[in-house]
Amino acid sequence: MAYLALLAGFAIAGQAAAQTSQPGTLRGLDLPGLSPQGGAQRSGPAGPAVRTRHVTAELLSEHVTLRPGTTAWVALHFRIVPNWHTYWRNAGDSGEATRIDWVLPEGYAAGDIVWLPPERLPVGPLVNYGYSDEAIHLVPITVPKDARPGTDATLTANASWLVCEEVCIPEEGVLKIGLPVAGDPPIAGFREGPIFAKARAALPKPSPWTAKYRFDGNRFRLDVAAPGLKRDVIEDAWFYPYDHGVVKYAAPQKLTVSGRALTLETRRGKAAKPFAQVGGLLVLKERLADGKAVTQAFRLAASEAAPAALIGFWEAVLLALLGGLILNLMPCVLPVLAVKALGFASHASEGRGMARHGAAYTVGVLASFAIVGAVLLAVRSAGQAAGWGFQLQEPVFVLLMAYLMVLIGLNFAGLFEIGGRFAGIGSSLAGRSGLSGSFLTGVLAVIVATPCTAPFMGAAVGFALGQTAAVALAVMLALGLGLALPFLLLSMAPALLRLIPKPGPWMVRFKQFLAFPMFATAAWLIWVLSLQAGDAALLGALAGAILLAFAVWLWQASSGASGRWRPIGIGLAAVAVVTAFAMVRFADSGMPAPVRADRTPESAAAAGIVWEPFSEARLAALRAEGRPVFINFTAAWCITCIANEKVVLRLESVRRAVDEAGMATLKGDWTRRDPVITEHLAGFGRSGVPLYVIYPPKGSQKKPMVLPQILTEGGTIAAIRSMAEETRRAERSGD
Amino acid sequence: MTERFMTLTAAVFAAALLVSVPAAASAPEVGKKAPDFTGVDSNGAKITLSALRGKLVVLEWTNHGCPYVSKHYGAGNMQKTQKAARAKGAVWLSIVSSAPGRQGHVDGAGANRLTESRGAAPSHVILDPKGIVGRKYEATNTPHMFIVGKDGTLLYMGAIDSIRSANPADIPRAKNYVTAALTEIAAGRKVSEPVTRQYGCSVKYAY
Numbered sequence: 001m002a003y004l005a006l007l008a009g010f011a012i013a014g015q016a017a018a019q020t021s022q023p024g025t026l027r028g029l030d031l032p033g034l035s036p037q038g039g040a041q042r043s044g045p046a047g048p049a050v051r052t053r054h055v056t057a058e059l060l061s062e063h064v065t066l067r068p069g070t071t072a073w074v075a076l077h078f079r080i081v082p083n084w085h086t087y088w089r090n091a092g093d094s095g096e097a098t099r100i101d102w103v104l105p106e107g108y109a110a111g112d113i114v115w116l117p118p119e120r121l122p123v124g125p126l127v128n129y130g131y132s133d134e135a136i137h138l139v140p141i142t143v144p145k146d147a148r149p150g151t152d153a154t155l156t157a158n159a160s161w162l163v164c165e166e167v168c169i170p171e172e173g174v175l176k177i178g179l180p181v182a183g184d185p186p187i188a189g190f191r192e193g194p195i196f197a198k199a200r201a202a203l204p205k206p207s208p209w210t211a212k213y214r215f216d217g218n219r220f221r222l223d224v225a226a227p228g229l230k231r232d233v234i235e236d237a238w239f240y241p242y243d244h245g246v247v248k249y250a251a252p253q254k255l256t257v258s259g260r261a262l263t264l265e266t267r268r269g270k271a272a273k274p275f276a277q278v279g280g281l282l283v284l285k286e287r288l289a290d291g292k293a294v295t296q297a298f299r300l301a302a303s304e305a306a307p308a309a310l311i312g313f314w315e316a317v318l319l320a321l322l323g324g325l326i327l328n329l330m331p332c333v334l335p336v337l338a339v340k341a342l343g344f345a346s347h348a349s350e351g352r353g354m355a356r357h358g359a360a361y362t363v364g365v366l367a368s369f370a371i372v373g374a375v376l377l378a379v380r381s382a383g384q385a386a387g388w389g390f391q392l393q394e395p396v397f398v399l400l401m402a403y404l405m406v407l408i409g410l411n412f413a414g415l416f417e418i419g420g421r422f423a424g425i426g427s428s429l430a431g432r433s434g435l436s437g438s439f440l441t442g443v444l445a446v447i448v449a450t451p452c453t454a455p456f457m458g459a460a461v462g463f464a465l466g467q468t469a470a471v472a473l474a475v476m477l478a479l480g481l482g483l484a485l486p487f488l489l490l491s492m493a494p495a496l497l498r499l500i501p502k503p504g505p506w507m508v509r510f511k512q513f514l515a516f517p518m519f520a521t522a523a524w525l526i527w528v529l530s531l532q533a534g535d536a537a538l539l540g541a542l543a544g545a546i547l548l549a550f551a552v553w554l555w556q557a558s559s560g561a562s563g564r565w566r567p568i569g570i571g572l573a574a575v576a577v578v579t580a581f582a583m584v585r586f587a588d589s590g591m592p593a594p595v596r597a598d599r600t601p602e603s604a605a606a607a608g609i610v611w612e613p614f615s616e617a618r619l620a621a622l623r624a625e626g627r628p629v630f631i632n633f634t635a636a637w638c639i640t641c642i643a644n645e646k647v648v649l650r651l652e653s654v655r656r657a658v659d660e661a662g663m664a665t666l667k668g669d670w671t672r673r674d675p676v677i678t679e680h681l682a683g684f685g686r687s688g689v690p691l692y693v694i695y696p697p698k699g700s701q702k703k704p705m706v707l708p709q710i711l712t713e714g715g716t717i718a719a720i721r722s723m724a725e726e727t728r729r730a731e732r733s734g735d
Numbered sequence: 736m737t738e739r740f741m742t743l744t745a746a747v748f749a750a751a752l753l754v755s756v757p758a759a760a761s762a763p764e765v766g767k768k769a770p771d772f773t774g775v776d777s778n779g780a781k782i783t784l785s786a787l788r789g790k791l792v793v794l795e796w797t798n799h800g801c802p803y804v805s806k807h808y809g810a811g812n813m814q815k816t817q818k819a820a821r822a823k824g825a826v827w828l829s830i831v832s833s834a835p836g837r838q839g840h841v842d843g844a845g846a847n848r849l850t851e852s853r854g855a856a857p858s859h860v861i862l863d864p865k866g867i868v869g870r871k872y873e874a875t876n877t878p879h880m881f882i883v884g885k886d887g888t889l890l891y892m893g894a895i896d897s898i899r900s901a902n903p904a905d906i907p908r909a910k911n912y913v914t915a916a917l918t919e920i921a922a923g924r925k926v927s928e929p930v931t932r933q934y935g936c937s938v939k940y941a942y
Binding site: 093124125162168170244245267271 | 762800801802837866870873875876892900901902930932935936937938940941942
């Protein structure tokens with residue numbers, strides 16, 4: 001096959017050389033007397049080369065013939081001497097993009113240059129975008145339907161380019177290529193085919209994500225909605241805009257990956273006019289577990305972040321404030337605050353001292369929100385998706401919250417009193433311990449609020465997490481202020497307290513009633529826990545709750561007792577408490593949820609690859625059968641996983657490649673915690689999904705292949721085929 | 736306890752404020768005050784922009800070895816633009832930010848010889864071998880043009896003309912942005928194209 005192509009190549013080269021009667025001409029500014037060389041010795045569909053002092057330019061055709069009614073690909077190919085550069089479509093601070101004016105036979109048409117991703121070329125304090133060593137400018141040529149087989153077509157490119165090192169030299173050349181028209185399927189040039197293949201591999205792909213941009217003072221900000229992308233695997237990210245004036249080329253582009261979006265921030269450029277849309281290339285360098293780096297370029301068309309869709313800072317603050325206010329009404333918070341308010345009402349006469357309590361309570365709330373905000377930011381900067389209530393993904397946290405709700409419920413129900421310090425009832429409001437009690441009530445209000453979300457909160461917290469730390473903290477504190485506000489107002493305006501009916505026995509009844517919302521919250525938390533950690537954890541949590549109640553009752557019952565009953569009561573209560581907390585063990589992901597392939601985003605029923613549930617044993621068995629294995633580690637909550645599945649893995653072409661390779665396909669579902677999968681992920685240096693691995697059959701010398709986190713059709717099929725190739729080689733050589 | 740938490744909260748707020756203070760940047764911006772500078776001209780005289788208040792000032796970044804600069808000087812276009820500007824009372828400062836040993840670097844005598852041999856008409860040629868003035872204006876190319884109004888406001892920045900090439904044959908077809916801006920300023924109108932994309936060689940800064 002290759003031999004045939006070689007022969008064909010020679011034949012064409014002869015023709016091309018014969019018919020380009022006028023050889024390539026050249027008009028470089030400071031290059032007198034250089035004559036073009038080459039032509040006769042070419043061994044493929046390439047026109048005669050034009051050689052300047054810095055560039056060897058050739059016009060190449062991917063195929064040795066042109067087929068009527070198709071698009072043929074040609075390339076203006078530069079070899080550039082070391083340290084010199086030619087330029088991308090947007091050349092950056094200086095330089096000029098290479099340009100081609102075509103002279104084509106009747107009916108033929110040339111498209112624009114399809115640009116490959118450029119490099120950043122720093123020149124002192126300036127930065128240019130261009131190419132060193134080699135530049136390939138792909139151009140599609142439309143061959144007319146009525147092109148007559150047997151005739152020849154001469155394509156002429158009048159090319160001009162700027163080539164620079166320290167200094168710049170504008171050069172130009174006329175490049176010609178003659179190609180025969182033939183009706184047969186075209187054959188790739190022996191030497192040219194690989195150059196086109198290389199160029200195609202580097203071609204920018206359409207972005208799988210939407211992007212938004214914003215100019216903010218002298219800053220430019222680009223948000224790419226790439227959920228699930230992890231910061232630690234992105235080695236480098238750079239946005240190359242098509243238009244001048246979008247960014248300052250030499251300014252660093254600050255990368256943040258929030259789990260929802262990849263954001264680049266930099267200095268804005270000096271644009272003459274506003275942009276309707278900002279187009280450009282996003283080039284991501286991803287570090288794989290085996291230490292190799294994969295660079296991919298994506299074509300982005302970013303629309304301006306619409307002020308209506310994306311809320312502004314003050315709007316977020318306002319929403320946070322409202323959300324915080326409404327949080328007061330949530331079943332987990334309201335009872336705690338109501339009881340505190342009752343305490344106030346019964347001391348309404350003390351006036352000024354009340355304001356101090358309100359302030360202490362507010363500080364308690366704000367300090368707690370500051371801490372929650374800081375934790376959220378820390379989680380986010382570690383590249384994890386984080387949102388309000390992220391702690392609830394942790395079963396141990398859920399269990400402890402459930403216990404807390406039970407205890408508060410028991411307290412309200414009247415089973416025990418903690419000297420009034422917790423809820424502030426019965427303590428001296430003027431006293432210092434009373435003040436710290438108010439502070440602690442603030443802290444408690446935040447803790448009990450964590451499982452609850454109020455309307456408006458989602459938007460505000462979502463906004464906050466996409467912002468700088470300062471903005472995020474400001475929004476969190478606004479949320480806290482909202483939560484604290486009703487109480488603060490109440491404490492500062494004793495007149496309002498008078499609206500509460502006079503203290504009396506109704507207060508006790510009301511407080512007892514409030515125990516039930518707390519128990520309801522506890523029940524909900526235990527249900528969440530059972531989903532996360534299974535039946536055993538459910539049993540453990542219920543037993544623990546009862547033990548806690550028992551301990552509290554023992555404590556209370558023995559408090560009035562004399563002699564040895566008191567220490568016995570305390571001792572037994574302590575044992576019960578310790579046992580209750582020992583139940584945490586059950587929640588501590590010790591009970592993996594069973595792997596169920598049907599829970600994953602795209603079930604096996606859909607067209608495409610049929611996935612078997614992953615297990616180490618199944619993997620080993622399949623490999624022992626001599627089959628390569630494709631493993632898809634995924635989760636229902638992982639949006640990147642779902643996107644990959646929808647965009648790539650469900651493609652017919654991918655399924656075919658898998659079938660042709662005789663490849664087995666396993667799916668590891670990490671929707672719930674799964675230590676086996678976690679361990680497997682850790683083996684590849686990952687802490688989360690998605691992870692795509694292709695294992696070779698047992699006995700192969702080849703290592704497992706890790707695919708990029710963002711799959712592409714071409715890359716995935718190429719990886720599958722290369723593993724299939726390896727499998728066949730192993731079969732031929734051994735066994 | 737309460738006091739301690741008050742302190743903590745205050746500290747958090749203070750830290751948040753510190754983080755949010757934007758980095759000071761004084762890039763040239765049309766409609767804002769042009770960055771002030773003091774440079775030494777080819778005859779050793781100190782030239783300060785703010786001392787020229789009351790006059791229009793044109794800044795031209797140049798490098799005589801650059802083909803794009805040669806395009807405009809070779810065809811007499813830059814000289815013509817200079818003379819027209821000075822006839823309107825403007826001060827023309829040609830600025831050379833090329834570092835020693837790099838393309839376009841000249842000393843005072845060299846600069847004066849170039850002015851004479853090319854029949855150029857700048858008010859002063861400012862020698863900026865350390866690139867201090869160039870970096871202040873974020874000058875990236877030669878030629879790169881700026882116009883500072885009588886009140887010190889930046890009125891124009893960008894290219895000399897509208898055709899981005901090194902070919903002198905393009906000059907007659909191109910719109911000369913500097914001449915157009917000066918005409919509009921003289922007529923008391925707003926500059927209709929106050930920012931254009933400069934083109935040419937990179938400024939050969941010291942680094």
